[in-house]
Amino acid sequence: MPAIGTDALVQAAVRLQAACLERGLTVALGESCTGGLVAHAITQVAGSSRYFLGGVVSYADSAKMTLLRVPEELIDRHGAVSAEVAGAMASGVRRRFGADLAASITGIAGPDGGTADKSVGLTFIGLAHDRQVSTRRFEWGGDRSANIEASAAAAIEWLIESAEAVQA
Amino acid sequence: MPAIGTDALVQAAVRLQAACLERGLTVALGESCTGGLVAHAITQVAGSSRYFLGGVVSYADSAKMTLLRVPEELIDRHGAVSAEVAGAMASGVRRRFGADLAASITGIAGPDGGTADKSVGLTFIGLAHDRQVSTRRFEWGGDRSANIEASAAAAIEWLIESAEAVQA
Numbered sequence: 587m588p589a590i591g592t593d594a595l596v597q598a599a600v601r602l603q604a605a606c607l608e609r610g611l612t613v614a615l616g617e618s619c620t621g622g623l624v625a626h627a628i629t630q631v632a633g634s635s636r637y638f639l640g641g642v643v644s645y646a647d648s649a650k651m652t653l654l655r656v657p658e659e660l661i662d663r664h665g666a667v668s669a670e671v672a673g674a675m676a677s678g679v680r681r682r683f684g685a686d687l688a689a690s691i692t693g694i695a696g697p698d699g700g701t702a703d704k705s706v707g708l709t710f711i712g713l714a715h716d717r718q719v720s721t722r723r724f725e726w727g728g729d730r731s732a733n734i735e736a737s738a739a740a741a742i743e744w745l746i747e748s749a750e751a752v753q754a
Numbered sequence: 755m756p757a758i759g760t761d762a763l764v765q766a767a768v769r770l771q772a773a774c775l776e777r778g779l780t781v782a783l784g785e786s787c788t789g790g791l792v793a794h795a796i797t798q799v800a801g802s803s804r805y806f807l808g809g810v811v812s813y814a815d816s817a818k819m820t821l822l823r824v825p826e827e828l829i830d831r832h833g834a835v836s837a838e839v840a841g842a843m844a845s846g847v848r849r850r851f852g853a854d855l856a857a858s859i860t861g862i863a864g865p866d867g868g869t870a871d872k873s874v875g876l877t878f879i880g881l882a883h884d885r886q887v888s889t890r891r892f893e894w895g896g897d898r899s900a901n902i903e904a905s906a907a908a909a910i911e912w913l914i915e916s917a918e919a920v921q922a
Binding site: 592615617619620621622623624625626628629630632633634635638639640641642643644645646648649652653682683684695696697698699730731734 | 760783785788789790791793794796797800801802803806808809810811812813816817820821850851852863864865867899
């Protein structure tokens with residue numbers, strides 16, 4: 587198994603940290619398929635405790651429900667890998683941590699877990715800021731590591747974009 | 755910044771997965787200084803969702819209190835980097851996720867955060883299993899990345915040791 591190319595992620599995390607500290611914004615994360623990689627990249631940067639409150643790695647559906655307060659019926663109806671659940675994860679984790687910005691990631695990293703409807707690589711990212719929750723849909727084409735990395739990068743880039751949209 | 759040497763961690767995670775699946779054990783994590791690296795290593799392995807329930811990256815003290823139910827007075831009295839808090843994090847996260855085994859990590863990765871009492875590299879790991887909670891103390895001597903990696907490796911090794919102690 588090759589080592590994860592965290593360099594680019596850590597460089598993005600440096601930019602996120604600068605954007606957040608400049609504006610006094612705090613960040614929290616709800617990670618499913620990325621399994622902690624986004625939090626890991628963020629906390630590789632010294633001083634990250636000044637804006638990063640923490641995150642939940644909600645691998646089991648039960649964790650999504652109890653820790654992030656994602657309604658069970660949302661998971662039953664749309665599946666854990668869905669825009670609806672990504673949005674609920676983002677707003678749930680934002681409230682849990684009392685953060686300004688929160689990102690969530692839920693997807694099928696592979697090699698298992700794909701279905702007729704939802705193939706390996708399908709990923710939803712959620713972004714909660716104040717009362718607004720947005721989601722984005724991606725279809726990655728890589729192997730497990732590449733899919734996880736691509737999802738992590740997309741989440742950090744969206745956090746940077748959202749932070750920079752806030753007046754400094 | 756060099757890429758994290760996750761290879762050894764992922765290899766340890768493969769052994770942890772085998773030990774847990776063989777015994778039907780589930781695992782949860784409460785990570786502070788390791789910031790999600792242990793969860794990331796575990797979820798790099800395909801099939802990890804069959805035993806890994808998830809984790810909390812409790813970077814802020816407030817997250818340790820609200821998500822892991824670590825009593826505030828424990829943090830006030832002993833500091834967030836202490837055996838007492840490591841133990842409370844492990845038992846808190848075990849209950850939160852309803853896991854068989856839970857590990858916690860709290861330490862000073864550096865370069866900032868060291869004090870006269872507690873120097874950079876000081877780390878406590880907690881392990882909760884049934885009603886028993888144990889803690890171990892480490893003093894790493896590396897830089898931030900090396901300290902984070904050493905803590906993550908120690909946590910995974912202790913989880914393996916604890917899983918293998920359970921009758922298969």
